[in-house]
Amino acid sequence: MLMEADGEAKLLAGGQTLLPVMAFRLAAPAILIDLSGVQELKGISIDDTGVRIGAMTTWRDIEDDQRLRTAAPLVSAAIEHIAHYQIRNRGTIGGSLSHADPAAEMPGVVVACDACLEIVGSNGMRSVPANEFFLGPLTTCLSADEVLTAVRFPPWPATRLWAFEEFAQRRGDFAYAGIALFHETGATGLVENAHIGLIGATSVPRRLGVAEAALNGRRLDGETIAAAAQLASSEADAEDDIHASAAYRKALVGTLLERALKAAAERAEAL
Amino acid sequence: MKVTPAVNTFVGRPVERVEDLRYLRGKGQYLDDLQKEGQWCGAVLRSSVAHGRLVNIDTKAALDIPGVHAVITAADLPSVIPTIPFRRPNPTIAPYAQPVIAVDKVRYVGEPIAFVLADSAEIAEDALQFISVEIDTLDPIVDWRASENGATLLFDSTQTNIASVFEARSGDAAEAFRAAPYVRRERFSVQRHTAMPMETRGLLAEWDEATSHLTVWGAAKLPFFNRRAMAGMMGLQETAVDYLELDVGGGFGARGEFYPEDFLVAFSAKHFKRPVKWVEDRREHFLAIAHAREMEAELEIACDLDGSILGMRGTINVDIGAYVRPNGMTPVRNVTQFIAGPYRIANLAFDGRALVSNKTPAGTYRGPGRFEGCFFCERMIDLAAKDLNLDGVDMRRRNLLTQADMPYALATVSPNDGFAETACDSGDYRTTFDQCLNEFGWQEKSPLNGQCIDGLYHGIAIGNFIEGGAAGPRESAKIELERDGSVSVYVGSSGVGQGVETIMSQIAADALEISLDRIRLFHGSTSNLKEGFGSYGSRGTVMGGSAVLVAAKEFLAAFQDAAAERLRVPSDQVTVEGGVARTRDGRSVPLIEIAALELISREATYHGSKQTYTFGAAAVHVSVDPKTGRVNILDYVTVDDVGRVINPLTLHGQVVGAAVQGFGGVFSEHLQYDSSGQLLVGSLADYMIPISTDYPHIRAISLEQYPSPNNPLGAKGAGEGGIIPVGGVVVNAIASALRSFGVEPRSLPLTPPHIWQLIQETKS
Numbered sequence A: 001m002l003m004e005a006d007g008e009a010k011l012l013a014g015g016q017t018l019l020p021v022m023a024f025r026l027a028a029p030a031i032l033i034d035l036s037g038v039q040e041l042k043g044i045s046i047d048d049t050g051v052r053i054g055a056m057t058t059w060r061d062i063e064d065d066q067r068l069r070t071a072a073p074l075v076s077a078a079i080e081h082i083a084h085y086q087i088r089n090r091g092t093i094g095g096s097l098s099h100a101d102p103a104a105e106m107p108g109v110v111v112a113c114d115a116c117l118e119i120v121g122s123n124g125m126r127s128v129p130a131n132e133f134f135l136g137p138l139t140t141c142l143s144a145d146e147v148l149t150a151v152r153f154p155p156w157p158a159t160r161l162w163a164f165e166e167f168a169q170r171r172g173d174f175a176y177a178g179i180a181l182f183h184e185t186g187a188t189g190l191v192e193n194a195h196i197g198l199i200g201a202t203s204v205p206r207r208l209g210v211a212e213a214a215l216n217g218r219r220l221d222g223e224t225i226a227a228a229a230q231l232a233s234s235e236a237d238a239e240d241d242i243h244a245s246a247a248y249r250k251a252l253v254g255t256l257l258e259r260a261l262k263a264a265a266e267r268a269e270a271l
Numbered sequence B: 001m002k003v004t005p006a007v008n009t010f011v012g013r014p015v016e017r018v019e020d021l022r023y024l025r026g027k028g029q030y031l032d033d034l035q036k037e038g039q040w041c042g043a044v045l046r047s048s049v050a051h052g053r054l055v056n057i058d059t060k061a062a063l064d065i066p067g068v069h070a071v072i073t074a075a076d077l078p079s080v081i082p083t084i085p086f087r088r089p090n091p092t093i094a095p096y097a098q099p100v101i102a103v104d105k106v107r108y109v110g111e112p113i114a115f116v117l118a119d120s121a122e123i124a125e126d127a128l129q130f131i132s133v134e135i136d137t138l139d140p141i142v143d144w145r146a147s148e149n150g151a152t153l154l155f156d157s158t159q160t161n162i163a164s165v166f167e168a169r170s171g172d173a174a175e176a177f178r179a180a181p182y183v184r185r186e187r188f189s190v191q192r193h194t195a196m197p198m199e200t201r202g203l204l205a206e207w208d209e210a211t212s213h214l215t216v217w218g219a220a221k222l223p224f225f226n227r228r229a230m231a232g233m234m235g236l237q238e239t240a241v242d243y244l245e246l247d248v249g250g251g252f253g254a255r256g257e258f259y260p261e262d263f264l265v266a267f268s269a270k271h272f273k274r275p276v277k278w279v280e281d282r283r284e285h286f287l288a289i290a291h292a293r294e295m296e297a298e299l300e301i302a303c304d305l306d307g308s309i310l311g312m313r314g315t316i317n318v319d320i321g322a323y324v325r326p327n328g329m330t331p332v333r334n335v336t337q338f339i340a341g342p343y344r345i346a347n348l349a350f351d352g353r354a355l356v357s358n359k360t361p362a363g364t365y366r367g368p369g370r371f372e373g374c375f376f377c378e379r380m381i382d383l384a385a386k387d388l389n390l391d392g393v394d395m396r397r398r399n400l401l402t403q404a405d406m407p408y409a410l411a412t413v414s415p416n417d418g419f420a421e422t423a424c425d426s427g428d429y430r431t432t433f434d435q436c437l438n439e440f441g442w443q444e445k446s447p448l449n450g451q452c453i454d455g456l457y458h459g460i461a462i463g464n465f466i467e468g469g470a471a472g473p474r475e476s477a478k479i480e481l482e483r484d485g486s487v488s489v490y491v492g493s494s495g496v497g498q499g500v501e502t503i504m505s506q507i508a509a510d511a512l513e514i515s516l517d518r519i520r521l522f523h524g525s526t527s528n529l530k531e532g533f534g535s536y537g538s539r540g541t542v543m544g545g546s547a548v549l550v551a552a553k554e555f556l557a558a559f560q561d562a563a564a565e566r567l568r569v570p571s572d573q574v575t576v577e578g579g580v581a582r583t584r585d586g587r588s589v590p591l592i593e594i595a596a597l598e599l600i601s602r603e604a605t606y607h608g609s610k611q612t613y614t615f616g617a618a619a620v621h622v623s624v625d626p627k628t629g630r631v632n633i634l635d636y637v638t639v640d641d642v643g644r645v646i647n648p649l650t651l652h653g654q655v656v657g658a659a660v661q662g663f664g665g666v667f668s669e670h671l672q673y674d675s676s677g678q679l680l681v682g683s684l685a686d687y688m689i690p691i692s693t694d695y696p697h698i699r700a701i702s703l704e705q706y707p708s709p710n711n712p713l714g715a716k717g718a719g720e721g722g723i724i725p726v727g728g729v730v731v732n733a734i735a736s737a738l739r740s741f742g743v744e745p746r747s748l749p750l751t752p753p754h755i756w757q758l759i760q761e762t763k764s
């Protein structure tokens, strides 16, 4: 159908983004293709290759799956910041990723986690790393005849330290900025494999490479944290909008990274 | 008139709201639930340009759409396009009245240009895109300074963009300032924001050709005034129009005024002889509902070194948007009259200037001018106390009004729009202040002031307010006996979700000495009574309730007469108690038996033009995260004295709800415009009203130590007081928390980025 519609059709997942957009008359697709009956797109499976979440899995189902708290803790932690429970009952992970709003939580999380996106189209199946999937604000590499079918997260080592921090005006709002972070600690006690996903305060979901580099190989002391926060601030490419200045959002990124690093360290002590 | 009926079975009790059962069972009937056979639905084409000359409107393509029946523009209306009448006229505002549809010029984004009528709202909305409108743009005015400058005039027939100046005077301010040992000048501002009732506005009108009668459903707030306005504009007799009230999902002072759509819907219904329905969507609501609160004040305070306030003066510039709406001057007058609030300040001189701009016209929103004035005054007092090295609590108590000051005349305002002179009625304002300090735990919390705990800075503050209520001149009620012995009570007060059915039923049940379940309450609609007013200016309960008392007295007298006749004794030998009339020799006749003979009906009017003044204090404890700018409300306590509590549950709901609404105005709600006059918010994702989990720590205590001498209930208005102190007290607490940074906020809203910005500014 997608192919036949020749760009005139839109896939309908939970409708929590698409329907408001249509109500505002910003989109008026001639055909809506409802994916809710496609069972193959729903469900969460976990094995030693990692976690696979079907595109049509709702936020609610992800939130309720206790296994994810250890198998993909950043995913679990992010969910409670996504909208309100009524919206989480309908909204899907596939809809959110396909919509590619840089202010949404999950795009930042999948990028931070080196997840892969599974896509099916007229040319068959392909798998795209998250950092290549998002091209710009509300833009992905999906072509008009393609459907996102699942997102696949690599296995999560039990010793990994992580934290999710965001700041929104009200609970459930899109955040001014957010940080999805993990790293490991080597035998020497130095930071390894730092991954920092940036949410909001950016035009495209992405990692903060400069700040990551400033952490790797360092001991996580006050000086390292402050330096990384500083770099994260300048690395964020926020813009002014009606809610906040770019300067505020950039400063916030630094603050959130600092808080995330401390929260991750506290988690280490609790281990 | 003597105060209060004899028995109080219901008044004062936490009676559960009688309307809630209907709401909770989904039986509420809102405007959009109403469908009429053969109705057409309307959609309004609104200007996308803030300021310009209308050159051409082409509706042809829209008319070609299947399902579209008509498109109305100014050309289809009578040659003189009606303007919307003022609720409170004054000598200068006439040229600034709003036409019901744009004629030669458009003056704000959202101004109605055309009205499409179609089989469904969806088709009508689809058709809007096919109307082409040509507009020669003019320079937009988007702030009061540009408006004052007058290089561009909004109204060609005028010489100025200043529609009116209200002058409030008391004593001799010039002399007080000359002699004062301490004077300080400050500038404060409040941002444009407004009411967001859960149910957006809507209207349905039907014209009955046979009886030449127009019925308008969707009334709220003040149906009788609107009927009069409508009749005048349509050239009909007043009795040829009825405004009927359905359930109303919130009003807050903005909903229910006469808007352009009232006329467009009714005119279309009459013109095409079809029921016509229009329901506003939320995005439209942002453009169409009266905006509020946007003002900037340049103020001075004069004090003695002991903290006695000798005088206050200044100018308040109010951006009222493109037109003077029916109630558009009320906030401007109010702010001049109420800045000094509950404080004894002998010398006052304020000018409130109403400046037009190319933005949505402004009107009233809960606590109009009072929320703003209280913010200005309480900030000023804290800043002065700091300068004078005085304790803000002491300084406030020193200046609060006491019973010895009553009645206390507030500053006189000119021009006189009906509220030039008013006086506080009763109370020792220190009682609520002291109780608030106690309940809040001021002593224990004081050491927290300015402290940093786990990265959060703590601050506390307390402030005072008054709330004017019981707007006159009168209100009516009617009580009718029904065949089954029950009683129908009709009252002019209208329901906006505040529980008017419950309150009035309680008052009526006590006055008639019968049980609550024998009373049916009708309110709002013009079909109920010959004359009525409505619910605004914190008057619904006081005025409507007093009218019920008066009507009940007459009803009982009629019952007594009827019973006497039945029992064949002179009337004065019968006493009426508990719904039963008795003779001295022990014979009796209950109301229900009279019902079989005569359906007693009494309509009566309560007259009263003296306002009531609820007074109170609010205290707050905040913590501020300087890195994010987040403010947490850790404790918020208000204590007010409402004269007489009719129902503690509904009252509590009013006070807490108003406080939360106030937090919205302080922290986030903002109708932002860009420099071309485009409104930048279009949804509730951008316009951030508080959500139910935001402010869990609110405590509200209401007293009834000082009944109002001005009405038989002794009650004072209570619908608005809760919102009035929020700005002043919260901002003072934030300033207190951030004292080590030297942050002194002067403008709202205090969003997290704004607070962060203020901290950055003091750093550099």
Ligand SMILES: Cc1cc2nc3c(=O)[nH]c(=O)nc-3n(C[C@H](O)[C@H](O)[C@H](O)COP(=O)(O)OP(=O)(O)OC[C@H]3O[C@@H](n4cnc5c(N)ncnc54)[C@H](O)[C@@H]3O)c2cc1C
Pocket (backbone or CB within 6 Å): A010, A011, A012, A013, A014, A015, A016, A017, A018, A019, A020, A035, A055, A056, A081, A082, A083, A084, A087, A090, A091, A092, A093, A094, A095, A096, A098, A099, A103, A104, A105, A106, A142, A146, A147, A148, A149, A172, A173, A174, A175
């Ligand atoms: C009030 C409110 C608050 C919100 N707050 C947040 C928040 O804080 N954080 C947040 O992240 N989100 C938030 N959202 C968005 C919400 O999470 C949405 O559920 C989500 O963004 C989209 O998911 P959906 O299933 O509803 O997608 P839909 O709206 O159905 O679709 C969105 C887009 O993706 C396309 N699409 C959907 N599925 C696929 C697929 N499998 N393959 C290809 N294309 C597809 C659709 O064609 C459409 O263009 C909020 C929404 C609302 C209404």
